Amino acid sequence: MDRRQLSNRFHKPELLAPAGDLKRAKTAILYGADAVYLGGQFFSLRSRASNFTLEDIQEACVFAKEHGARIHVTCNIIPHNEDFEGLEEYLKKLEEFGVTAIIVASPSIMKLARKVAPKLEVHCSTQMSITNVETAIFMHDVFGIDRAVLARECNMEDIYDITEKCPVETEAFIHGGMCVNYSGRCTLSNRMTLRDANRGGCAQSCRWAYHLYDGKNEISNDALFTMGSKDLFTADYMYDLMNAGVSSLKIEGRMKTEYYVATIVSGYRHLIDEIYENQGPLSQERLDYHKKQILYGENREVCSGFYAGNANADSLIYHETSNADVNHDFLGTVVGIDGTHVTIETRNKFNTGETLEILSPYNTVRQFHVNSILNAKNEVIETANQPMTRVQIDIPFEVHEKDILRRSR
Ligand code: SF4
Incomplete structure (x- = not known):
């Protein structure tokens, strides 16, 4: 067909x-x-x-x-x-x-x-x-x-x-x-870590970084092999x-x-x-x-x-890679709303003056400018840089709890 x-x-x-x-x-x-x-x-x-x-x-x-x-x-x-x-x-x-x-x-x-x-x-x-x-x-x-x-x-x-x-x-x-093996039909983890992949214990040994040798000579000097x-x-x-x-x-x-x-x-x-x-x-x-x-x-x-x-x-990923392809930063989650004042539980650092995005199940992705940041003591701070703390920012459109704050790179 x-x-x-x-x-x-x-x-x-x-x-x-x-x-x-x-x-x-x-x-x-x-x-x-x-x-x-x-x-x-x-x-x-x-x-x-x-x-x-x-x-x-x-x-x-x-x-x-x-x-x-x-x-x-x-x-x-x-x-x-x-x-x-x-x-x-x-x-x-x-x-x-x-x-x-x-x-x-x-x-x-x-x-x-x-x-x-x-x-x-x-x-x-x-x-x-x-x-x-x-x-x-x-x-x-x-x-x-x-x-x-x-x-x-x-x-x-x-x-x-x-x-x-x-x-x-x-x-x-x-x-x-x-x-990399057939849908989990693999004993690599069992052999490397004594953790049975097929009883819930896979240690993802295939993703570890290995030194690779050709006989006696290491051939993975520049980048370890995965x-x-x-x-x-x-x-x-x-x-x-x-x-x-x-x-x-x-x-x-x-x-x-x-x-x-x-x-x-x-x-x-x-x-x-x-x-x-x-x-x-x-x-x-x-x-x-x-x-x-x-x-x-x-x-x-x-x-x-x-x-x-x-x-x-x-x-396949043959060599250790960086996160160079990452095109975003997860900055926090909306946990409280009082009009335009929005409380964020932080995950990663962000600054006053940045343009950030809100991902929401109820709307398309929207951008806004961070005009100011208040910490838990209601003090103005330039940067939110403590993960898993609460800060307050103003967001000029409707948001909901569990909406996500992120930065596009
Ligand atoms: S080590 Fe784990 S993730 Fe890697 S192929 Fe085996 S079962 Fe899959």
């Missing part, structure tokens, strides 16, 4: 965002995520990011429901025999709280969830590396999965083909970290993904900051909405606008992963 022609599967998909804690879950929903995925303290990969207690998960479900959004919970460890303790009770609790889906990488957990918490949708994790139609059909027929999270290693042909022929919904990654992948960035493929009929578009990054979540979610939200309204691909000018907005949230180099075919050498 001609992929540029509008297909009968074209629709507005779910935008699925990551959250490492309750604050980021709420931010993702406010900035436009249709659903948020998070990890509990057990049974989840990225265990260092997974600091949701059962109470947190319950609160996230309540907040999501109030805002018409959904919560997915990762139960995606590759479990050994001793890892099942408490799992049954945990799944029952998730169902009771109103969690929509669990993301699972183990047939045994899929089987158990179906038995003890049948209202939970079961989404087959990317850890199961679904790259073809037959596997997706098998997972549906045998384990009754509701959704296949496709492997990041699928190209666009695979995504069209599986989504058309698979009896369940598909979900595809659109942004964030990539494994083998991590650049981050995935798919604005150029958004129309294709929507036209293929993919049900959910997933952003990676449960360890990322609130600023990253707000900016990336907001960027893709606007891009998806505009493609849907347009019922077709955007002009290059509009696409470039959205790409710039999304990349305000990114501080690593980016690539298109496997969507254009096999990821090639350009998708």
Whole structure:
């Protein structure tokens, strides 16, 4: 089929965002995520990011429901025999709280969830590396999965083909970290740090800086060697993904900051909405606008992963890189409003006299001039330079709590 022609599967998909804690879950929903995925303290990969207690998960479900959004919970460890303790009770609790889906990488957990918490949708994790139609059909027929999270290693042909022929919904990654090995099927971290990547302990050893030797001679004198992948960035493929009929578009990054979540979610939200309204691909000018907005949230180099075919050498970071590509500074979050007097919880330094921007879920990005800064004692200061303190500035337009203050470089 001609992929540029509008297909009968074209629709507005779910935008699925990551959250490492309750604050980021709420931010993702406010900035436009249709659903948020998070990890509990057990049974989840990225265990260092997974600091949701059962109470947190319950609160996230309540907040999501109030805002018409959904919560997915990762139960995606590759479990050994001793890892099942408490799992049954945990799944029952998730169902009771109103969690929509669990993301699972183990047939045994899929089987158990179906038995003890049948209202939970079961989404087959990317850890199961679904790259073809037959596997997706098998997972549906045998384990009754509701959704296949496709492997990041699928190209666009695979995504069209599986989504058309698979009896369940598909979900595809659109942004964030990539494994240099096969979607986390990697024991590098286990071997280097004794931390099991497939039980939530990946130390991202692929991104470390290594001295590289050719026999006895070091050949990495000028720049240490890394083998991590650049981050995935798919604005150029958004129309294709929507036209293929993919049900959910997933952003990676449960360890990322609130600023990253707000900016990336907001960027893709606007891009998806505009493609849907347009019922077709955007002009290059509009696409470039959205790409710039999304990349305000990114501080690593980016690539298109496997969507254009096999990821090639350009998708890897061979040497330590700086943050030279960063095009923004996250300066703080709005935490109080009294007319035009706005209280900011600071993150990075800014000065009187600068032109800054407000990113908000309720408006387009707006700029203003900082005329003065007051510290917590109501004293005029030239520079706000203490992170995580509160200062007051005047902003000449309406802002909301959780709006983000940033500087464009
Ligand atoms: S070490 Fe790198 S490739 Fe391996 S699981 Fe961790 S992030 Fe993925």
